[in-house]
Amino acid sequence: MKEVQDHWFRLAKERGYRARSAFKLLELQERHKLIHRGDRILDAGAAPGSWTQVAADIVGQRGRVEAVDFKLIDPRGLPPHVGLHQADLRTISSETLGGHLFNAIISDMAPDTSGVPMADAAISCRLCNELLDRCRALLRPSGNLLMKVFEGADYPELLRRTTGLFNKAGACKPKASRAESVEMFIWAKGFRGVNDADVADAPHIRPPPGAGWSSSSR
Template sequence: MRDVKDHWFRQAKREGYRSRAAFKLTDIDDRKQILSTGDRVLDCGAAPGSWSQVAARRVGRRGSVVAVDLKAIDAEGLPENVTLHEADLREMELETLGGGVFDVVLSDMAPDTTGDPFGDHHRSIRLCNDLLDRVPAWLRPGGNLVMKVFEGEAYRDLLVRANGMFQKAKGFKPVASRSESVEMFVICKDFLPPDERQDGDAAESEEMIPVPPRPKPTPGWND
């Protein structure tokens, strides 16, 4: 356990990333092809900024990253195509995030953990649902979303909801995520605006979508 931590921690230092979380996004993008050159990306829960570093590099100078966190993010050393906002994501409007819709929304947002796994899980689920509420206004049709969630009883319902909004939504555990951690990343590809969904209505469609099988926390389940 400690070795894994040390490995990713040292690797982050070596490569100039602000935290080991950089390798979660690197793995997600390498395996699931979320980011493309020129993309406009929203990074929710971005402090200290390693996902923004990875995303800025991958979208290149023609792309941009809008980073939002409750905590201040140090601008020094970040690429010029990263814009910072110290704010609660749930209080932001698209206009205050720079206007146009995003090609990709990333969320590594997590509530402060309290030691109560049930409460932490439900606070995490609420953050994810708050984000999904904003997707129709903030994400372009065909765009991608990655969001972290603490697994628990409401995880399957979240996957069902995401599957009703995207062509495909699936859980993924990146290599740099500690195996004992309850964190999971929901990878949502190809956002479907309501009129392109099969029944044309997101709320109703959720009941029609088959419940995905409960993932088992064993190596390889997430492929």
């Protein structure tokens, strides 16, 4: 197991990525094509910045990546089309982020772990729900979302909620994710530009159970 971890760590160093997490985003992007050239991307929970590096490469100079984290992100080596914000994603204003809606939001946000898995999973799920609450204000209709979550009791409802707000959603665990980790990645494509109340008022826009879901084996 340690050898597998060392492999990703070594590879990240070799390729100049700030963290091994870069390979999770690269794999998820390869599978689901969530980010495109020229896109405006919101990178939530971005420090130290390996997802920012990957996203900045994909969008190119005509795109833009706004990276937000509580922690300071070192600007050295990042290209000019990256904006850095030391802030709480739950409260940062969309004006601070440029005032435009994003083509995609990618979130690797994780709470500081307490060592109590059930409690950590509940906090992680709440964070994801808070991100979903902000999609109307931040994400373009038809935009895409990728978010990390610690799998726990609230996870199925989070996946259901995401599926209601997007045309297609699913969850998977990339190879670079530690096998023993409870982290999962929910991906969703085609934001409907609606909120939960709209979905509840018009159940026909919610897909039948299971539709559009795909879950890869771990």
